[in-house]
Amino acid sequence: MSKVEDIKKVIGKVTKEKEYLNIMISTNIVGKDFKYSNNMENLDKLYEIGSSSKMFTALSIFLLDERKDLSIEDPISKYLHKEICEKLFINNFDYSNVKIKTLLNHTSGIGEHLNSGDDMALFKKFNNSKKNHPLKELINLSKENKILTYMPVNKQFQYSNIGYMLLGKIIENVTKENYKQFIIKNILEVLGMENTTFIGNNNSSRELIQGHFRGEKANMPSNIALSAGEMISNLEDMLIFLKGVFDCKIVSKETLDIILKSIENSIDASMHYGFGFYNEKNLIGHGGQTLGFYTKAFYLKKDKKYFILSFNEAESGEISKEIIDIIFK
Template structure:
């Protein structure tokens, strides 16, 4: 492949970020009109052994798995075996929420768009518990969630029973509030199983991976054979204020939530997969799904914030004039990943790393800006100034916490006349961009956030990183 003018500047930018975050290994691969256009590896798949990365190195892809799950649902819809507008209780009669009428109103569509009305719940940790107990690096995480019980969630039925017994406040009627839900996608896997008559994993293998020739894509790396070009896992730990990236070879797994984020794949395979959304359902001679179903998947069904929307297992972002960015990120221990498609430009891409908390958004935006001939730090969107009187800012103060363990606080800096978002040791200024809407800038990336009110106009939740965190304590 010939070198492009932008490559040197972009690769220096990438290397600086990877050095800052101590990322052991990464690969960036882009195809244009179905042909490999750019490929670059950084670091190693195993830092200690110094083993290189290539297009066939298998990494975790985390929540990019969610698009595979939605693709399976769309295939079953094309076969007439279900409709995305069916109520989920038609297939999951055991599923319950705190409100029976609400439960009956939830459809498969609401599961696929994270609009079922559930806040972030603590179920993912017990769903991964058996693998966490085998991982010395997960000891602190298990302690953090000990208050929620120590019973593993191994089956779909146990997951539904667990959710049914939890006490929580629903976000609003189905279809009205977006909040990212691993639980919904775990249970979409249940629907795939019950409708198809085979396990979720075997369905994905036989109906998607095999037809596309994705022979380096598995749910369990053991299927690939010993020492078979699989990325070693790493995780960051902060000790006495110093960030260290530790070798952490145990893969986390969850039998009840594999449909939410546990597929592993190579870059070559992921480019094959991304082609489906560029072409309208075909890749490398195989037609997996109809153009109509792809169009339904990439329609912006739910609004996440002032910039981003969500289709079916895929995020939708306006990008440049006349271009739409279809994308999804993935992150779990030892995994940070992002897939993107810009159909109008014929572009598909995949970025994979072997550590959690890698700066994947920065790497991807820098790549897209390079491909489109824009300055590296160009943002997805520009926002006009919006004034909020100092007295109006007071109502946002408080502590917000989710069932997934995330906790942040919002305080008012009266001297500066602005809100400050506090996440652990990090403090970030919030700039108003609209009614109840703000943004913060970290590492030159603008991130929109917003507050959610109840019908009486009282601030109830804070929407951060696609999740709504309930307010648990009022501010000063």
């Protein structure tokens, strides 16, 4: 069987067992351009991209660096309000003095509020939540995390959504603009991404697919990840984004080279995480997970190869790996 037939077979098997499951794939690494879903009527619908949003946040920081509005070598305290800086004095260490670049590549040592080892508890706490969760509260929540605790700076890779939420605040404080408006004006409109927006702000004509967590309907609230993971998009727009980034339509070639070099020099031996992007199967991009979705978006400029995946079930890591293994076999 061909790769395409193998992928369809795997998708058919798992979606027969889980009838609510919607899987979407777009890739050209299977011998041809292949865009497919087990529900073809959903193929162009929107999904939550989760932490793939971090690529947009990182690019925004580098745009401001190019414009000399900030430097990634600056301490984050230079651009954060006093009330936030005070929250970052933890275990007798002032994390407001870490450099911006350490937030970008998750070496700041700053803790984590979402990945605590108990996904069901997280789901029950935040699913359908209408409560406002200000950043100060989420920083406090991160201090309670017993798994991803606050660590020494620059010693190891430790994934931190709090770090990327701080980057969003830096963008707002530097530009005096709302984070979402900055992304819309400087990335989405530049690339013509008409079907990409934010959770709670869907003004697209395309419908957002229903997400799930272990089969139960999941609805991500709009204020627990912010600039770390609250964008929604579709397969078409994510391909436009990846091509636009690597064609240097957002940041310059010099800046893109800095990002790519950061991946090569990453202290993280597993993900090779750089400044907002990481390496998977020698392609560059980012994956994402929300309360109800699991996604991937990766690109290789040299050969213009890409794969983009979306699952409307948060716990889809195993089936994602199976499909990716087929793509690259």
